[in-house]
Amino acid sequence: MHKSIIQNFTLKFAENNWSRKNLLMALFENKELKDMYPNEIRRATIIGHIANEVLILNDKNDLCKILAIGDIAYFDDLKVQWQWLVNSSTKNIVPSKLQGYDLGGLWTIELRAKIVDYMGHYYDTSLLPTALEQEIIPSYGGTDSFVTILNTLKLLAQWSRINFIYPEASFLANVKIAELFLGEANCVKIPKPNPKDFFFSLEQIEELYDSPILNPLLEGDEVISLPSPSRRRAGDEVWEMDMNIFYITPVGNPTGNQIEQENLYQILTCIHALDPNAIFILDNVYVGLLSNAESRELFAQIFADLSIMQRIIFTESLSKTLGTTGIRLGWTWTLNQTFSNELKKYTTLTKAGFSKLLDEFTLHLLGNPDVFGFQDRVYEFWSHQRLSFLEHMKTHFSELFDFDSSPSIGDREGIYVLLKIQGNRSKEEIFALTGIVGVGITLSDGNYIRYAFGNVKEF
Numbered sequence: 001m002h003k004s005i006i007q008n009f010t011l012k013f014a015e016n017n018w019s020r021k022n023l024l025m026a027l028f029e030n031k032e033l034k035d036m037y038p039n040e041i042r043r044a045t046i047i048g049h050i051a052n053e054v055l056i057l058n059d060k061n062d063l064c065k066i067l068a069i070g071d072i073a074y075f076d077d078l079k080v081q082w083q084w085l086v087n088s089s090t091k092n093i094v095p096s097k098l099q100g101y102d103l104g105g106l107w108t109i110e111l112r113a114k115i116v117d118y119m120g121h122y123y124d125t126s127l128l129p130t131a132l133e134q135e136i137i138p139s140y141g142g143t144d145s146f147v148t149i150l151n152t153l154k155l156l157a158q159w160s161r162i163n164f165i166y167p168e169a170s171f172l173a174n175v176k177i178a179e180l181f182l183g184e185a186n187c188v189k190i191p192k193p194n195p196k197d198f199f200f201s202l203e204q205i206e207e208l209y210d211s212p213i214l215n216p217l218l219e220g221d222e223v224i225s226l227p228s229p230s231r232r233r234a235g236d237e238v239w240e241m242d243m244n245i246f247y248i249t250p251v252g253n254p255t256g257n258q259i260e261q262e263n264l265y266q267i268l269t270c271i272h273a274l275d276p277n278a279i280f281i282l283d284n285v286y287v288g289l290l291s292n293a294e295s296r297e298l299f300a301q302i303f304a305d306l307s308i309m310q311r312i313i314f315t316e317s318l319s320k321t322l323g324t325t326g327i328r329l330g331w332t333w334t335l336n337q338t339f340s341n342e343l344k345k346y347t348t349l350t351k352a353g354f355s356k357l358l359d360e361f362t363l364h365l366l367g368n369p370d371v372f373g374f375q376d377r378v379y380e381f382w383s384h385q386r387l388s389f390l391e392h393m394k395t396h397f398s399e400l401f402d403f404d405s406s407p408s409i410g411d412r413e414g415i416y417v418l419l420k421i422q423g424n425r426s427k428e429e430i431f432a433l434t435g436i437v438g439v440g441i442t443l444s445d446g447n448y449i450r451y452a453f454g455n456v457k458e459f
């Protein structure tokens with residue numbers, strides 16, 4: 001795919017007697033690759049592969065390990081078991097069930113019920129006041145759900161101005177989507193409050209609503225009063241209300257750990273008290289990876305608070321929890337009937353029904369009782385990879401990273417490790433020195449590298 005780039009760099013490498021570091025520096029500077037891959041995660045992954053091809057062609061065997069993209073692949077006996085799970089699900093597909101449109105446009109009720117069972121393995125759904133089958137809104141994965149949510153809220157907010165507010169350590173691909181649909185000016189990035197905290201603090205939320213940050217005032221502007229949590233200038237276009245959307249990923253990408261339960265609940269209640277109309281998008285695509293006790297605990301208080309629950313839209317996906325990044329399957333749910341109805345309408349309208357193949361396949365996959373034992377083993381494997389990687393970096397490269405200011409890494413909390421770079425070394429330098437390619441991420445207090453463990457078997 002990148003034949004000419006590889007040829008070109010292979011020649012340069014030999015002619016200039018390059019080191020691995022020179023090669024990586026030059027590849028990250030390469031304009032063609034920058035233009036082709038504006039998404040840093042994909043670019044870093046592709047560069048890792050190109051670098052390895054160039055090194056091999058120059059007879060070097062000191063190749064890079066590529067831990068840049070959060071994709072999923074299984075190895076050894078996990079691979080065998082995954083193949084068996086997929087094959088038995090495929091084998092059980094009933095061809096006549098694939099005919100015609102999915103007229104309801106929201107999957108079969110059988111699949112929605114299976115999805116609710118699946119969520120019961122990580123949430124305590126008995127805390128919820130209603131059965132969820134009718135509330136499951138299908139999508140082709142978390143990204144598709146996110147697009148649906150934003151577009152639906154945009155339609156609902158015709159007379160409002162939308163602000164999309166997120167902690168800076170958020171999944172940047174979704175932030176880019178928000179910038180595209182809502183405009184960069186309406187996306188408010190909140191810097192991390194202190195060296196160890198990658199979420200919001202209560203003080204930051206109070207400041208956000210106290211100060212004109214959601215709608216900056218110029219010096220001398222006359223403030224007019226509106227039934228809105230944010231202030232606006234006289235002469236501004238008059239909207240009925242601001243719609244403030246908070247995007248929160250409780251088990252994080254890129255942080256690789258979970259927000260403390262108390263902290264999450266406190267922040268939600270603080271925002272809700274200041275702004276009862278605020279909407280929370282909880283991106284829970286990694287929550288299923290936690291141990292059952294932890295995931296249940298993380299949401300126990302929230303599920304029991306019906307007033308907060310009315311303001312939350314949950315987004316879930318099998319991409320990471322069940323390795324279906326290539327198959328594409330996710331869903332959204334909310335107890336708020338207005339949001340739910342509008343999300344369903346938007347989905348039915350824009351999808352012309354869902355894939356019956358996917359519906360049938362997933363019904364059989366999730367109906368297989370061995371899925372849960374399989375998942376547990378996968379999560380243990382990832383957990384082991386992350387913890388041994390951390391030990392490896394602490395043992396061999398302690399001078400390169402500020403481990404104390406990096407998010408703490410525990411058992412079974414996602415597939416990432418985020419490490420803060422010590423001093424002013426560049427990410428390419430770190431990649432070259434360690435031989436491990438991750439993704440460079442700049443936060444307000446310094447440069448970090450995110451390493452991903454869903455498709456590697458290195459440690």
Ligand SMILES: Cc1ncc(COP(=O)(O)O)c(C=O)c1O
Pocket residue numbers: 070140141142143144171174249252253283285317318319320325329330
């Ligand atoms: C936080 C977060 N949300 C959503 C997604 C999208 O997942 P999907 O593959 O289901 O579209 C990802 C993927 O990396 C993610 O990290």
